[in-house]
Amino acid sequence: MNAKQAAGYRAAEWVEDGMIVGLGTGSTAYYAIEKIGLRVAEGLKIKAIATSKASEELAAKYDIPLIKSSEVKRLDIAIDGADEVDPDMALIKGGGGALLREKLVAINSDRFIVIADIGKMVARLGQFKLPIEIVPFCYEWTLEQLRNRYDIDFAMRMRDGGLYVTDNGNYIADAAFGSIEFPAQLSHELKMMTGVVDHGLFVDIAQTVVVGYDDGRTEVIEKKN
Ligand SMILES: O=C[C@H](O)[C@H](O)[C@H](O)COP(=O)(O)O
Numbered sequence: 001m002n003a004k005q006a007a008g009y010r011a012a013e014w015v016e017d018g019m020i021v022g023l024g025t026g027s028t029a030y031y032a033i034e035k036i037g038l039r040v041a042e043g044l045k046i047k048a049i050a051t052s053k054a055s056e057e058l059a060a061k062y063d064i065p066l067i068k069s070s071e072v073k074r075l076d077i078a079i080d081g082a083d084e085v086d087p088d089m090a091l092i093k094g095g096g097g098a099l100l101r102e103k104l105v106a107i108n109s110d111r112f113i114v115i116a117d118i119g120k121m122v123a124r125l126g127q128f129k130l131p132i133e134i135v136p137f138c139y140e141w142t143l144e145q146l147r148n149r150y151d152i153d154f155a156m157r158m159r160d161g162g163l164y165v166t167d168n169g170n171y172i173a174d175a176a177f178g179s180i181e182f183p184a185q186l187s188h189e190l191k192m193m194t195g196v197v198d199h200g201l202f203v204d205i206a207q208t209v210v211v212g213y214d215d216g217r218t219e220v221i222e223k224k225n
Pocket residue numbers: 024025026027028029080081082083092093094095096097098099102
């Protein structure tokens with residue numbers, strides 16, 4: 001069992017009968033979905049909302065019943081990976097482009113569990129390029145606005161020779177902050193910018209982090225109040 005699988009499988013143990021579950025996206029969330037799917041095959045009764053088309057397909061493969069947001073007001077639990085996790089459980093997410101749906105699901109869940117291999121744990125966020133989802137309309141102006149505000153490199157994410165398009169039809173600019181001293185402040189500033197839909201900083205959203213190690217061990221860290 002590798003570190004991602006260990007974390008994903010451990011977090012899947014939080015899921016109980018009758019829960020509405022948010023399914024994350026990425027190579028770590030893959031294992032949580034797989035384990036939840038195996039438990040569904042054994043009789044676990046849940047309903048789920050997926051944070052990407054890829055995770056929807058994975059859930060369908062495991063016969064995890066998916067529902068629409070109109071059918072439920074809140075989720076009991078959401079389980080998702082992260083690109084970086086700092087000691088305050090602030091995160092960078094969106095390496096796989098799913099940050100907007102992931103944030104919507106996470107903030108509307110009673111408990112948000114982050115699953116991360118030990119390599120994701122950092123003293124300070126920012127080495128991983130921060131994904132910023134921007135609307136396609138006049139995106140060059142939004143990019144220019146970002147470049148003028150922060151003196152760092154912003155690169156439009158590319159895919160197959162063209163601009164990468166999220167499940168929501170938007171683009172992503174990856175921002176090389178290097179070191180983010182005040183994640184909450186940056187999160188707020190970015191949200192205020194016209195043209196920016198959202199970004200991959202998740203501050204004060206996670207309550208639990210399950211860390212996976214290469215030898216298959218896991219460590220559960222709960223947020224201190
Ligand atoms: O958009 C993708 C998500 O935020 C992922 O949860 C994040 O990038 C971590 O992905 P992985 O588990 O593949 O490292």
